[in-house]
């Protein structure tokens with residue numbers, strides 16, 4: 001197989017020890033340089049701190065890597081030419097020996113291929129506002145409907161149409177649970193304003209659902225564990241609403257489309273909230289990565 005799994009990750013998988021997949025688009029295209037490299041290293045440390053092995057995923061020189069060393073992480077963080085790869089882009093990148101950061105969809109696909117069951121990220125992609133005009137819906141959703149992986153996230157990015165995204169997840173049959181809450185989190189915000197049907201309160205409870213997915217033969221679609229950013233660390237909801245409106249207007253005005261939309265909006269929010277959106281984003285990702293490690297541990301204990 002074309003996958004290149006690092007020795008540390010391969011050993012952990014074979015020994016049944018906990019492993020957490022991490023994506024690289026958030027590093028390359030979701031966070032400002034040079035902070036992004038520090039965050040990437042910090043997230044890996046957070047996974048290790050909980051006793052699990054981090055497996056950051058990216059494609060370098062056409063090789064899909066599961067588990068990056070420091071030099072490889074540095075390339076992902078610092079190479080301004082690095083592409084953004086959704087799962088449909090993977091064959092092109094491999095054939096062209098290209099390098100790219102993997103989105104949720106590409107990371108989930110590659111991690112599942114490597115036999116990794118738990119993946120932690122910031123916020124999922126989803127249905128964009130103005131979907132009726134642009135039909136812009138992240139490939140994350142369709143891929144998660146076809147991939148058996150548990151994804152810990154702070155909901156979907158609040159730049160999206162959240163209720164439409166929740167509806168789409170329901171239609172696609174993707175399992176969604178709130179972690180310690182009956183509200184769907186709002187990425188930068190603890191509460192998106194929308195409810196979820198199921199609440200899980202401990203890593204063992206999540207692992208129990210994963211085992212039930214296997215027992216029922218329905219583990220070919222994902223389990224989304226939606227973990228809210230702590231209220232004390234969320235972005236001020238009023239500031240969020242105001243700047244997001246501006247960001248969406250700026251995006252439309254400049255005619256930005258396709259893969260560039262999400263990075264543009266995230267960057268706009270960072271610059272126009274004095275970094276407050278970045279702090280909330282980082283708090284959310286940190287919490288998700290730690291929870292992912294605890295879920296992977298409960299799962300490995302199985």
Ligand code: PSU
Pocket residue numbers: 023025026029030031102103104105121122123124125126137138139140258259260261262266281285
């Ligand atoms: N979460 C973050 N920052 C990000 C992303 C998620 O905190 O940058 C990335 C993920 O890789 C996700 C992608 O898959 O944004 C969605 O992009 P699009 O809307 O173009 O599918």
Ligand code: MN
Pocket residue numbers: 136137138139258259261
């Ligand atoms: Mn899109």
